Amino acid sequence: MLGFVPFALVLGAQAAAKGFSVVEVPLMTGLNFGGGSEFAAVELWTSPPHILLIVAITFLVNSRHLLMGAxxxxxxxxxxxxxxxLALFFMCDESWAIGLADAKKSGAGLSLGYFFGVALGLYFSWIVFTTIGASLGPVLGDISRYGFDMAFPAVFLVMLAGMWKGARSALPWLVSLLVAATTYLLIPGAWYVPAGALSGVFSAYLLARTDA
Structure with missing residues (x-):
């Protein structure tokens, strides 16, 4: 939850700079609980907004949830x-990783009490601090100059560290990284998200067949 605070403030401040009100920010972050797609939507926001473009980019960025749900x-x-x-609505990258790890460890399936203890804490932290960011944004200006935006990749690096099982098992991560980076450089838009995710899954499948 503490890791959510810096980039929630950044998102709220950026949304306020694009004209979002203090009421509209928590509506966005509460109804679409996906930080990456919200950053993309705010970045693309214009007046009037290009709704179809924003919807398409949101779908692409959130497409990783298809694989997470699977x-x-x-x-x-x-x-x-x-x-x-209900569990899937409150699922985000962090609650998914923690809930999945607990379910695998227990062998008894997903524990709703444990999962919602994590997910609801993250959900309300996200809403509260994006709202605070929207309220303080006009006062603080561009808070990314304080390095708060680094919190977003830092959270994912910590998650990866917790999933580390050796160099061979991490090969799909490397494939996903290289494909995503190449797609990002060559193709405009958020196509690097599904490209990286699908290439990682495919390489994991090939690795599993090789091990079998």
């Missing part, structure tokens, strides 16, 4: 559809 599927089969859909 990875979580075997661990939520014991849940009712209502419980499963």
């Amino acid at each position: 990875a979580l599927a075997p661990f939520i089969r014991h849940l009712s559809k209502k419980q499963a859909f």
Whole structure:
């Protein structure tokens, strides 16, 4: 939750600079609980906004959730559809990683109490601090000059460190990184997100077949 604070403030401040009100910011961050797509939407925001472009970019950036949901599927089969859909709504990168690790460790599937303890704390932290960022943005100006935007990649680096199982198991990460970086340099837009995700999954599949 502490890791959420800096880049939540950055997003709120950037949204305020684009004309979002203090009411509109928590509506955006609460209804679309996906930080990467919200940064992309704010970056593309104009007056009037290009709605179809923003929707398309949001879908591309959030496309990683398709793979995250698929990875979580075997661990939520014991849940009712209502419980499963509610858990998936509150799923973000961090709650997914923590919840999946706990489910694998316990062997009893996803624990709703544990998962929602993590997910709801992250959800409300995100909403509260993006709202604070929107409120203080006009006063603080460009807060990325303080290095707050570094918190976003730092959180993901910590998550990767927690998932480290050796160099061979991390080969799909390297493939995903190289494909995503190449796509980012060559193709405009957010196509690097699905390209990196799909290439990583495909390389993991090939690695698993080789090991078998």
